[in-house]
Amino acid sequence: MAAILAPFASAPVPHGGPTIASSRRVRRSPFHDRVMAAGPLRVTVYNHMLLPMGYVAPEEAYWHLLEHVQIWDVAGERQVEIEGRDAVRLVELMTPRPMASCAVGQCRYAPLVDERGGLVNDPVALRLAEDRFWLSLADSDVLLWAKGLAHGLGLDVRVREPDVSPLAVQGPKAGDVLEALLGAWTRELGFFRFREATLEGIPLVVARSGWSKQGGFELYLRDGARGNALWDLVVEAGRPHDIRPGTPSAIERVESGLLSYGSDLTLEDSPRQCGLEGFTKIDKRADYVAREALVREAGTAPDRRLARVVIGGAPTEGALLPWPVSRGGPFGGEPIGLVTSAEHSPRLGRNIGFAMLPMDAHTPDADLFVHAPDGRMLEARFVGDITADGWG
């Protein structure tokens, strides 16, 4: 087992800098022991939980994800469970996307929007029963937002964080691993569908989902005491497929156009500004918190919007984001926007990223410059709207 659990022995990566101070406040996931045994080089904190962010050089992990299969501790995607007579009502209050039509057994991406039209979070919602949802969260305390609304409006719901921790299996061989682990039915599971299952007594919800475009599953562990056992079973089933410990890949998700809450989406941004209007029904939905703000916005011309940009210069790893963007040459004046994420794409051989830009900069002729953290001014080019495919 040790050989499989250890990260790519061929690629030691020198690292330094500060370590994470230890306290109870930064929670450990049910998979913590196995993660630490695998030796993460980079970690972060996500929903008050330690989240590993890489065991080897980012590019090496990226290629492995594209070609094989990885096991990811993403327990930091905490769940908020909303249950009770008013559960559908509360979930629909929080998002401009219709949720009453979400079937039991279905996942639905649901941008949560506040009364000013700003993004609170962008979870995947799982409907477990007519009157029970999980919101599988990005990094903000939606528990408090949901509880505040429910209390203020006197809704008949129970809102809590259950003992549920996602473990992702991602990559083109994820289907093989799941079939070996749980059976052939996993092959038939549709995208964004889930089923409850038990694996050697471990209670799970198995969803065809995950934060990559390489295919895969998320195993929602429903008993925090069984983290090591679940991890070991997945690793064992993945052994013939070269499974390795991995994490969400910043490179892969930028290439794939997956947005990250807190980086590309914030409380200061509306769904339209982030290209999420396809997940909203501004007019057709009644009675949601953001309605007035989003209807008002819909009556105006867009002012700014996320774009895809290609950035010159040497390969970058997205340090010290966001980076200011100006136009009209390297000395062209005040910043007009921000690069919110940027990575060097090994497949494209150039730096790509997302930038929040005013609409008149949404043209390949915009003559953009990015203020890099090391002081350099890098040429940048608009290649398309955030909702476009590809990188020009």
Added chain:
Amino acid sequence: MAAILAPFASAPVPHGGPTIASSRRVRRSPFHDRVMAAGPLRVTVYNHMLLPMGYVAPEEAYWHLLEHVQIWDVAGERQVEIEGRDAVRLVELMTPRPMASCAVGQCRYAPLVDERGGLVNDPVALRLAEDRFWLSLADSDVLLWAKGLAHGLGLDVRVREPDVSPLAVQGPKAGDVLEALLGAWTRELGFFRFREATLEGIPLVVARSGWSKQGGFELYLRDGARGNALWDLVVEAGRPHDIRPGTPSAIERVESGLLSYGSDLTLEDSPRQCGLEGFTKIDKRADYVAREALVREAGTAPDRRLARVVIGGAPTEGALLPWPVSRGGPFGGEPIGLVTSAEHSPRLGRNIGFAMLPMDAHTPDADLFVHAPDGRMLEARFVGDITADGWG
């Protein structure tokens, strides 16, 4: 300047382990450049912001704090501003402590409690005007809680996170530094009182407060672009007093009985269970969110409560907390409670900490054992209620 900005050159501390992954999501404080120049060994994430947690060995920083003065980047203590006709009403809804009686210019510690009686956060509230408060927060998204309540109840308030970042000056010589920096009036500022001030054009709120018991001030920077300038002015004023970059000291705060939200206080704990009943008026306050839950609790005997404990064994640095506690000998059975914080006290020469324990274990005869992260069972002794002074 470099000599002062650099941490204690005499005490290099070997460190290793994972570093923090960089993205826009983990925000940098206005003091980030100066903090990084000083070379933190340990960091954490607090309210979605990088928070330094030590530049030198913890014990060396502790002694310096007790004898001299330190400059702390505590910008991670983000503010929620509540302003408008219903500002007092919303603040009083969130806490069982009276807030209408808080004077303009006064700080008041205000445990925030949810509808189930659980602690949401424990900020210091600053009343800036009759209709305007800041909540200077521990680590949870109170912005979303306050906005949810305000929206649900239709209150006439504006709730937002303003551009305000605390910089703490802590230690017995903090008064000398503040006098040199801002003038003699700072000597007259009462404890938990604040005044607005300007320093070389930098807008500040200056409060006599801070997360140590060594005396000091918090400078609330009101323009995030002036972080470097403020830091440099404080360091310059502190030069005659051996000011050094520091951080909240886990050792000092445990010795001093200061509780940390997320570690010693959580959403699962009530104010009474955490010894905070002195900051509540359960019956006398009408119309607060937690009223029904706290009145109900007040009618019952306490079940568990934070205690002060002394723990045997070698000096500890509080790794992998919380630690389970059992009673009745090292093989005495299932855990009955948790050590929530623990540190080695250099002045006492022993390990001290806080533990959430059932009431019948609140006795020096309880025969407690702590399950240390390395597998050892350490003897522990109850030395007093959390509200007691000293360590027995």
